[in-house]
Amino acid sequence: MDQYCVFGNPIEQSRSPFIHQQFALQTGQKLSYQAQLVALDKFETAVTTFIQQGGKGANVTVPFKEQALQLCDQVSERAKQAGAVNTLSFSDHQIIGDNTDGIGLVADLKSHQVTLNNQRILLIGAGGAAKGVVLPLLAEKPSVLVIANRTLNKAEAIIAQHNNDRLCAKSYTQLSPSSFDLIINATSASLSGFVPAIPAEVIHNNTVCYDMVYQQEATVFLQWAKQQGARKIIDGLGMLVKQAAESFYLWRGVKPQTDEVLTQLRKALTDSGR
Numbered sequence: 001m002d003q004y005c006v007f008g009n010p011i012e013q014s015r016s017p018f019i020h021q022q023f024a025l026q027t028g029q030k031l032s033y034q035a036q037l038v039a040l041d042k043f044e045t046a047v048t049t050f051i052q053q054g055g056k057g058a059n060v061t062v063p064f065k066e067q068a069l070q071l072c073d074q075v076s077e078r079a080k081q082a083g084a085v086n087t088l089s090f091s092d093h094q095i096i097g098d099n100t101d102g103i104g105l106v107a108d109l110k111s112h113q114v115t116l117n118n119q120r121i122l123l124i125g126a127g128g129a130a131k132g133v134v135l136p137l138l139a140e141k142p143s144v145l146v147i148a149n150r151t152l153n154k155a156e157a158i159i160a161q162h163n164n165d166r167l168c169a170k171s172y173t174q175l176s177p178s179s180f181d182l183i184i185n186a187t188s189a190s191l192s193g194f195v196p197a198i199p200a201e202v203i204h205n206n207t208v209c210y211d212m213v214y215q216q217e218a219t220v221f222l223q224w225a226k227q228q229g230a231r232k233i234i235d236g237l238g239m240l241v242k243q244a245a246e247s248f249y250l251w252r253g254v255k256p257q258t259d260e261v262l263t264q265l266r267k268a269l270t271d272s273g274r
């Protein structure tokens with residue numbers, strides 16, 4: 001049976017084995033998919049061993065996505081621009097790297113009927129999560145994509161990499177008095193219970209707000225966005241499932257349906273607090 005895995009540290013919280021096992025059942029693909037906890041200094045060894053054992057592909061999660069890029073013989077343009085790889089494919093003694101996070105986000109937004117073309121988009125954050133989605137968002141041709149970060153020079157560094165006149169970098173205070181059609185929180189602030197200190201006027205009554213973080217309840221950012229009058233709030237659980245579906249497609253050539261798995265994950269997440 002073809003073997004796949006996800007490498008990470010920590011890894012016990014990973015939903016990827018469940019998602020890929022469901023995809024395999026649904027599409028009739030015979031494969032196994034396990035989570036592998038990797039010591040912080042043993043990523044390369046873990047990948048090599050997995051290949052020697054016949055592994056066909058792997059997902060990579062925190063904190064190994066940048067290291068994974070270095071290990072690849074070939075990488076996609078979107079992985080190169082993201083500076084990170086979340087999907088590895090092993091074939092003919094080659095390690096091929098891709099990054100499906102950004103198309104996962106775009107697919108999730110579209111499944112919520114969120115328009116991207118010609119819209120004003122604000123991306124908050126300039127870490128790995130933000131970098132991973134810039135190219136796929138730009139490909140949808142927004143009228144403007146503003147990257148705002150607490151530390152401005154990190155946002156400026158991303159702009160410098162892209163050479164696209166729809167892109168610009170701003171500090172949080174420089175956002176005033178603009179408003180946006182779509183605001184994506186790609187910071188890790190929600191995980192520690194903080195809302196990025198952006199001015200409330202970025203939200204108008206037709207704004208959609210998205211948080212890449214998902215939790216049992218709406219994240220603090222999404223709660224704040226709702227209080228400011230956002231039209232719609234969406235968390236990152238759908239992005240997780242959609243990026244997995246894109247990885248599965250790269251490996252198996254079959255695109256799984258995501259609705260059922262997403263419903264099951266949402267139920268498990270909601271039930272976990274009861």
Ligand code: ATR
Pocket residue numbers: 124125126127128129130149150151154186187188189194195196197
């Ligand atoms: P990741 O790979 O998940 O993006 P990261 O590279 O550590 O993680 O980046 C974290 C991002 O969240 C950064 O944009 C960080 O802002 P700074 O670059 O200014 O540090 C942002 N972030 C984390 N906590 C935040 C908070 N409380 N308010 C605003 N931004 C925050």
